[in-house]
Amino acid sequence: MCIFCKIVKGEIPADRVYEDDKYMAFKDINPKAPVHILIIPKEHIGYLSEIDESNKYIIGDMAIIANKIAKNTGIDKSGYRIVINNGPDSGQEVFHIHMHLLGGKKMVFKA
Ligand code: 5GP
Numbered sequence: 001m002c003i004f005c006k007i008v009k010g011e012i013p014a015d016r017v018y019e020d021d022k023y024m025a026f027k028d029i030n031p032k033a034p035v036h037i038l039i040i041p042k043e044h045i046g047y048l049s050e051i052d053e054s055n056k057y058i059i060g061d062m063a064i065i066a067n068k069i070a071k072n073t074g075i076d077k078s079g080y081r082i083v084i085n086n087g088p089d090s091g092q093e094v095f096h097i098h099m100h101l102l103g104g105k106k107m108v109f110k111a
Pocket residue numbers: 003012014015026027028029030031038084085091092093094095
């Protein structure tokens with residue numbers, strides 16, 4: 001089982017900030033910004049590249065959750081970035097799809 005599936009099951013602790021029946025969000029263990037939250041579906045999907053017509057709603061749902069968390073953490077006005085890494089060149093390290101929510105400072109790297 002992957003590390004994020006273990007977090008979903010409660011087998012590995014995580015600092016949860018949001019949960020419903022399909023999704024969870026928790027603080028990144030190695031934050032790159034003052035606010036750095038990971039939003040995941042509870043269902044195991046390894047990669048963004050597995051998103052297709054059948055499951056595209058997951059991306060929208062995660063974006064809505066990211067917006068809610070941005071409001072709750074007070075970064076909705078200052079701005080934030082969402083990132084989904086996919087595959088080797090992106091640096092993806094955990095192979096369970098996740099959306100990074102980053103904010104609370106100016107982003108140095110502008111895509
Ligand atoms: P990726 O590089 O795959 O897009 O992002 C994986 C993220 O997961 C990294 O930012 C890393 O710090 C975070 N991470 C890895 N293992 C754990 C963990 O066990 N708990 C939490 N909360 N974050 C983790």
